[in-house]
Amino acid sequence: MSVRKRTWTGHGVQKEAWIVTYFDIKGVKRQKTFARKREADAFASKTDTEVREGVHIADRESVSVKTAGELWIATGEGEGLERSTLDQRRRHLRFHIEAFIGETFISKLSVPAVREFEDRLRAEGRSSVMIKKVLVSLGGILADAMERGLATRNSVRDIRRSRKGRHRRQEKRQKGRLEVGVDIPTRDEIRALLGALEGNWRPLLLTVVFTGMRSSELRGLRWQDVDFQRGEINIRQRVDQYREVGPPKSEAGSRTIPVPPLVTNTLKELKLKQGNKPGLVFPNPDGDSRSHSNVVRKGLQPAMVRAGVTIDTGKPDKNGNPILKAKYTGLHALRHFYASWLINRKEDGGLSLPAKMVQERLGHASIVMTMDVYGHLFPRSDDGKELEQAANTLFSAT
Structure with a gap:
């Protein structure tokens, strides 16, 4: 990794630029030119770290977020996704992603860049629900780009992982359960x-x-x-x-x-x-x-x-x-x-069916889905009377 100054004369005016030369993770020699030394130094420092971590993608081998999004939609079409799902992808790309970061290279989407994008969505009046959906779509774009060799990092996934542990207890407290008389008819x-x-x-x-x-x-x-x-x-x-x-x-x-x-x-x-x-x-x-x-x-x-x-x-x-x-x-x-x-x-007045049968009747793909949504509705078997009977049985047997 080297940073050097280049000077030349054009139309009678002396000019200068700063050139960063380095070898990427494939061993290919790369050069990038900057107008200011501090920009060149910042790029050199960042790129040196990315190359050592094996996550650097040169701009010439990257594509814009807009192009990556179109490839992501093409992938969905090839997989036979439902029309409604594809339409949602197109809406997210066109109205929420392209408007802010459409021309940004995929390789430039670092964690801070994604966080800034999230903040801009919020500042422009997008709801928290919509922001979450758009970020899921952006994560899908990055995942597809990684499979195509256009990116080596999914910053949306990195953000999600960092927040998961931090907000786990808070989300658990705030996560509402379906209530009879509110969400479920009596x-x-x-x-x-x-x-x-x-x-x-x-x-x-x-x-x-x-x-x-x-x-x-x-x-x-x-x-x-x-x-x-x-x-x-x-x-x-x-x-x-x-x-x-x-x-x-x-x-x-x-x-x-x-x-x-x-x-x-x-x-x-x-x-x-x-x-x-x-x-x-x-x-x-x-x-x-x-x-x-x-x-x-x-x-x-x-x-x-x-x-x-x-x-x-x-x-x-x-x-x-x-x-x-x-x-x-x-x-x-x-x-x-x-x-x-x-x-x-x-x-x-119910049927008292076991959880697995409830899952099958509802057509849930996983018992986890059934229990996440309806687990709190299953009758408790550890009430005071049953605990008393169990304790008496335990002590009478000793």
Whole structure:
């Protein structure tokens, strides 16, 4: 590593520059020119450390963040990622990443550079949730660039590791649990909802309550997937937000869900009403799959309001009466209720199923996911009475 001064005369004016000469991690001789000595010295010091650590990438062998992002999207297309996932990648790249660091070389994305990018996003009004999502995308770009030999360091991953231990306890304290009556409808609220269901929305929402199906699975359900004799619904496909049909979300998403007679009898009535036509169980009037927003806005939320499962918006109508809206505004609330129904003790009106079976019914890819979301709902077996009985048994045996 050397730093030398070069002088020359151009158009009658004497000029000077500072040249840093070094060998990269591949043994290739490199040169970089700077206008000021302090810039050359800073580069030389930084590069010397990177070469010794084996993480240096010369600018000529690097690409801009924008180019690396486009390669990352191409990788996703080649892997067959869902259209919605690819669209999210494009939005993050175009509206959040390119605007600030699009022309920056991947090799220049050090930890301080990523931290500065994060601060700029926050200063420009991005929410904490959006910043987190964008950083995940930037980490994906860097990971893809590393696989292509365009980068040797993923600074986003380095930041995440450094923060993990520091914030572990804080995150644990702040991490909210799903609460019955807040995130999960109560049994009384579900009873009220079921009593308020009407028309073609009744069989659809009834099915969600007693199967916990995801919205995409519900909208992709076919009559051939309903086994009336066994009282089962087979999840074999889903319809995404673009109404494209595909396999379930994961391998675990392909599953069989037993349903009570209330559901099978209601679906039989719906099938007779449709004229025993094959195809989707819950199509729109044109026979195509419904959109998620249609199910929520025209099906779930009005039913919640009719059932009296509402909250006050804080705004009066023209007559001065409070305007009420649905307390639970998404289908996932019904999925949460289904999970709690599977978990709750039989004496509390639940099925008291073990965690592994709950995972299978919900179609979670991992038992860890099930326990992270619903673990606190499982009944405790170490209450005072049982502890007293165990202690008495222990001492009577000695």
